[in-house]
Amino acid sequence: MARRARPHGEQGGELESLVARVKHLIIFGRLKPRERLIEDELCLQFQAPRHLVRAAFVKLEHLGLVTRRPNKGAIVRDFSVEEVEEIYEMRAMLQAEAVSRMALPLPDEIMQQLAAIHAAYGEAIARQDLGLVCTLNNDFHRTIFAACGNRYLAKLIEALWTESLAVRCYAIGDPVLLARAQRDHARMLAALRKCDRKALVREAVEHIWPALHAYKRAHGGWDEPIAAAPAPERLRPARRSTRRG
Amino acid sequence: MARRARPHGEQGGELESLVARVKHLIIFGRLKPRERLIEDELCLQFQAPRHLVRAAFVKLEHLGLVTRRPNKGAIVRDFSVEEVEEIYEMRAMLQAEAVSRMALPLPDEIMQQLAAIHAAYGEAIARQDLGLVCTLNNDFHRTIFAACGNRYLAKLIEALWTESLAVRCYAIGDPVLLARAQRDHARMLAALRKCDRKALVREAVEHIWPALHAYKRAHGGWDEPIAAAPAPERLRPARRSTRRG
DNA sequence: GTACGGAAGATTGTCAACAATCCGGTCATT
DNA sequence: AATGACCGGATTGTTGACAATCTTCCGTAC
Structure with missing residues (x-):
């Protein structure tokens, strides 16, 4: 058995840990919305191989925390x-x-x-x-x-x-x-x-x-009716409370 | 510019198409629950590089159609x-x-x-x-x-x-x-x-x-209290017909 | 005859180099 | 001076080979 430290597998754990660390960076504002996530940078920072970093990006995208665009890399997602x-x-x-x-x-x-x-x-x-x-x-x-x-x-x-x-x-x-x-x-x-x-x-x-x-x-109090309501969203009624509530 | 056929990018489209094709295989029962999805096989069948097939597996897992287990590959998901x-x-x-x-x-x-x-x-x-x-x-x-x-x-x-x-x-x-x-x-x-x-x-x-x-x-009327649930292939090695005859 | 152990094959996970692409600045032209 | 082409650096996407792991099969011992 020999019990090597962490020979090869365990990729699930490593990936999860990587995802968690990047998640923390985002949650605590260390990485701000629309900020780029550069693969090599994170590889260096976390001492992780690139394919893991990329897998983490995929996972984070599916979690809804980052956005990936073809050939343009990943950015921290920003919400409207x-x-x-x-x-x-x-x-x-x-x-x-x-x-x-x-x-x-x-x-x-x-x-x-x-x-x-x-x-x-x-x-x-x-x-x-x-x-x-x-x-x-x-x-x-x-x-x-x-x-x-x-x-x-x-x-x-x-x-x-x-x-x-x-x-x-x-x-x-x-x-x-x-x-x-x-x-x-x-x-x-x-x-x-x-x-x-x-x-x-x-x-x-x-x-x-x-x-x-x-x-x-x-975000600047956009929830309050600021002077000029540009009324850009005429296609979205249906947001008042049709709910029982 | 020369306009090469499909030079390099377009990976999004390719991936999506791959995902869709595997999805069809599953939906139409061509691949049955707990059946293994072998990377090399699908590479051959769809003429796709392996990393794309793997990416497709990741996507299908997140869609809930396949299950991936470390070092054991992907299988068609089966629901209880x-x-x-x-x-x-x-x-x-x-x-x-x-x-x-x-x-x-x-x-x-x-x-x-x-x-x-x-x-x-x-x-x-x-x-x-x-x-x-x-x-x-x-x-x-x-x-x-x-x-x-x-x-x-x-x-x-x-x-x-x-x-x-x-x-x-x-x-x-x-x-x-x-x-x-x-x-x-x-x-x-x-x-x-x-x-x-x-x-x-x-x-x-x-x-x-x-x-x-x-x-x-x-599923054999499991919603009805049947006497002896035959539990046909519970441990099914799932390796017989991995290939199409 | 059955159970344990190990080798071989099949399959997946990892890596580093290479090719393609995008972005910014620079230079020539009008 | 403004505009457009172009070239170099930075970054991402792709590929194939290699290492690790699991599964199966077979031989041997009890």
Whole structure:
């Protein structure tokens, strides 16, 4: 057997780690929207062979975090405000659906996991460990929505979550928003414990908006009717609330 | 400039075409679930370089049609009945949502597109042109749900549609189901014309079940509590007919 | 007769050099 | 001076060979 360090395979792990590191660069604003991702540069920076870097680009593109154009390389994806709004509409809808069809009460094991994550989350916020905050936030959401009983619903929610990572980076550093997120999580836990589905749905939906607002604010307050509305989108009605809500 | 035939680039187009061809092989049952996809074989069959075939595998995996395992290659994905049911649950939910928030009436242009697709669809069925039937069915659904006003909702619906392609292959050859699909499409069009949202939602949701039932029936009626599930080729080495005779 | 171990073949993963392409600046021409 | 061709550097896409891994088959021991 000889047990060589990491002989050849393990490419899955390496790739994942590479993807995660580039993702962090994007989330924490180290790489900004429309900034180019140059293969050789990342090869050097991460000591990774080029084909791995390229595979990572493919994966990141499919995650919705980068855009690749033929013969022009990869750039950090930038979202239009409309796109971001649509993503958040979907997140609201899917998360509401997930908690609506969730079997309550949740198994003890899940509840304990959530409590543990939430406790660690509070600590991480207190210590300003943003990396950990992000990871635990991730874990909290994935754990909650994985319990919805439909793995595809969970998958879709997670996909949109990931896609909106680059948006939420505007909220990640804001202490006020962090405190609010922590409070929301606590409320969700309470609602889960009380099997109060109505409160659960409300929290699951309302919890997502602050990050969106932070994003729009960071983009110059385009969400407010600024003087000249150029009205470029006459082909997109259908965005008011046809929903029950 | 000399205008060489297809000098170097165009890799996007080539890849897409490759993906489409393998997809067809899967949809039409030419490649069956758990059957291996061998790189060299497909290189030969499609006269494509290996890295393209591999890229196609990556894309197909992300479309949900094949599964890749490290050092073991790609196989046609097989779904458990539970997975299929969950996919269909999601499709029902998302399609209902889409037509619920669709702005009615639809623009004339879209309505005309739909009518044209529907007419061609009927013809294709009459001529038993299954490839065309499949394409047009695709077009019909994509066109309808793209009109929902939220491109992410449309994208999610299309993703699940693609993922369930391998499931619907059981229904593709059945004349009864084809006729029923055609009728359902006609009803959807009528509901769209009349701006009858209730009927539209009903049709959009009910339309998806027959294919699911056909799938379950083809799987030996596992939806019914059969005594001895024969579990035919659970471990199937999947290596016999990797080649076409 | 069955089970374990190892070799050979088949298949996938990795790499580095090469070809094609794009981008920016420079120079000649009008 | 403005415009257009063109050339060089930077970057990405492609290829084929090689290394690692898995699978199968066969021989041997019990």
